[in-house]
Amino acid sequence: MALNIVIMAAGKGTRMKSATPKVLHKLAGRSLLAHVLKSGEPLDAAARIVITGHGAEQVEAAVAAPGISFVRQMPQLGTGHAIQQVVPALVEDQGQGTTLILNGDVPLIETSTAKALIDTCAGHALVLLTVDLADPTGYGRILRDKDDGGVLAIVEHKDATPEQRQIREGYSGMMAAPTAALKRWVAQLTNNNAQGEYYLTDIVAMAVAEGLPVLGIKAHSETEVLGVNDPVQLAQLERAYQARQAEALMRAGVRLADPARFDLRGTLTHGQDCEIDVNCVFEGRVELGDNVRIGSHCVIRNVSIGAGARIHDFTHIDGEALGASVGEGTLIGPFARLRPGAQLGREVHIGNFVEVKNATLADGAKANHLAYLGDATVGERVNYGAGSITANYDGANKHRTTIGNDVHVGSNCVLVAPVTLGDGATIGGGSTITKDVNPGDLAVARGKQVAIAGWTRPTKKR
Known part of the structure; x- marks a missing residue:
């Protein structure tokens, strides 16, 4: 079964207040994006794709290596729009496959966690990486079924109600999805929301509507899912x-x-x-x-x-x-x-x-x-x-x-x-x-x- 690893690295990082693209800022001597790529190296991926946008040429030059390809997102209209751009580059094996989606500004994701997402997906379930946060501000909130605890949807922080913002379980921005289903879902995304963007998180409701399993597994620690914005x-x-x-x-x-x-x-x-x-x-x-x-x-x-x-x-x-x-x-x-x-x-x-x-x-x-x-x-x-x-x-x-x-x-x-x-x-x-x-x-x-x-x-x- 073909595995695609997709890393979203198109954002400008306005709050960094820097001419350097956000994903190229250094953590422990290595760029944020390089940390994410290193975590994915032990995984047997058919394709490793980095989505670039702001400072694309600089980002691509910094991490170019055999086996890494790039897809540009111009302009940047949200996470769902980013995945729409990468759809033609996704690899399938006789219609089967898994796509792991990681964030280029979340550098400390562990290889074991990424593998757990892939194994749990197994080409047939949508699997979200979640985490219990002391302060979930800025994170999408996980909405679960009160009866069986299944994931019903993710609501972005910007669109969440005051009651939903009290939820401490946040979405890390990382997931694993069946490749064929992912292609189908992102084609149906709309930008009918407060920001006028295409949210990848909207595919959760689509999976639920289709009766596809939607699972949430929690990260080992908050540290490995923390992003960098400033x-x-x-x-x-x-x-x-x-x-x-x-x-x-x-x-x-x-x-x-x-x-x-x-x-x-x-x-x-x-x-x-x-x-x-x-x-x-x-x-x-x-x-x-x-x-x-x-x-x-x-x-x-x-x-x-x-x-x-x-x-x-x-x-x-x-x-x-x-x-x-x-x-x-x-x-x-x-x-x-x-x-x-x-x-x-x-x-x-x-x-x-x-x-x-x-x-x-x-x-x-x-x-x-x-x-x-x-x-x-x-x-x-x-x-x-x-x-x-x-x-x-x-x-x-x-x-x-x-x-x-x-x-x-x-x-x-x-x-x-x-x-x-x-x-x-x-x-x-x-x-x-x-x-x-x-x-x-x-x-x-x-x-x-x-x-x-x-x-x-x-x-x-x-």
């Missing part, structure tokens, strides 16, 4: 989502100093006995080994951190597409920065105000203060002095610096790439090195110190 609701949903992620991590053994001050905007895998201090942000894909400690106010993105590593306060790690890795027992920070391609071995020390980019540091290497290592290969047990840098860019091209094992680089040195320092070499403080240094050699390249006796400072002219 920045306040977006922020509230962000915190609700982060609280849910924090709770899951803590139940899995991670110690969070304060779950209310924690943000995960990607995926975080972890070993045992990991600790995370306050105001940390994790993005992309982050892996933590056993006994990793993350200090406060860190931003960590696309990196693998080995067992026993310590990431001190205010450290910024961003592996981007290249990724980054931190070896076992390594110490980073505070106030350190690892950029794409930073690959650190075991027991490496990267101290305060040290930046590492596209560089490999072997086991035991240390750069403890105020230094830059870019496009470099650094050997074992190297000591890299405060204020030293690799000058890796000549104005047009990047070049690499190679530092052998057991090299000592003094403070305030400039290593002008391409250059190689052999094993055991020593670089005197304040040197600018432009030529290779042989293993074991001492290299000093600085102006001779001159002392002028009896020198008098100039005086300011008055």
Whole structure:
């Protein structure tokens, strides 16, 4: 039986007060629409269709991917009108099929809930996703038969009577319907209502009139059916989502100093006995080994951190597409920065105000203060002095610096790439090195110190 997943994403989102289409606003680092699409990925859909309208080109470009098609709703004349536009794209298998309808601005719908709608529909029942709400303002109200509890109709909040507005069971905006029946029903919709729009909810009464089963199943929680209409609701949903992620991590053994001050905007895998201090942000894909400690106010993105590593306060790690890795027992920070391609071995020390980019540091290497290592290969047990840098860019091209094992680089040195320092070499403080240094050699390249006796400072002219 063919499954269609239809996501309504045509609305302007006027209350967002933004030039960005509402469904492209971010929740936990991913657009609202991307969250909905991800929830539907595990479902075996014959067609995944996104209905666009306001900012259609921008929305379509943002989420375009194999297997996703788009139908435009121009102008936007209500939810029923949206489904009317998508009817020609719906797939059936010998007249059989189910269409799941989701909302692009309701990002936290769970895959299990979507599957429950599909399974309950089974191609022959209209199934509505409902929820009991503390404040149902803005939601369509579920009208049930007083005798058997069956769903009779949904009345939109704008059209509800004062008595109907007292009903706490609201319609989430999501449903599953037999595809053939859905096509028939939306063709009969009219706009005879207060807003002059075509309401998809009117198909409930049509199903009842035909004697087709109309069922209502409730969401696991209010959070998964909450929509976003303005920045306040977006922020509230962000915190609700982060609280849910924090709770899951803590139940899995991670110690969070304060779950209310924690943000995960990607995926975080972890070993045992990991600790995370306050105001940390994790993005992309982050892996933590056993006994990793993350200090406060860190931003960590696309990196693998080995067992026993310590990431001190205010450290910024961003592996981007290249990724980054931190070896076992390594110490980073505070106030350190690892950029794409930073690959650190075991027991490496990267101290305060040290930046590492596209560089490999072997086991035991240390750069403890105020230094830059870019496009470099650094050997074992190297000591890299405060204020030293690799000058890796000549104005047009990047070049690499190679530092052998057991090299000592003094403070305030400039290593002008391409250059190689052999094993055991020593670089005197304040040197600018432009030529290779042989293993074991001492290299000093600085102006001779001159002392002028009896020198008098100039005086300011008055």
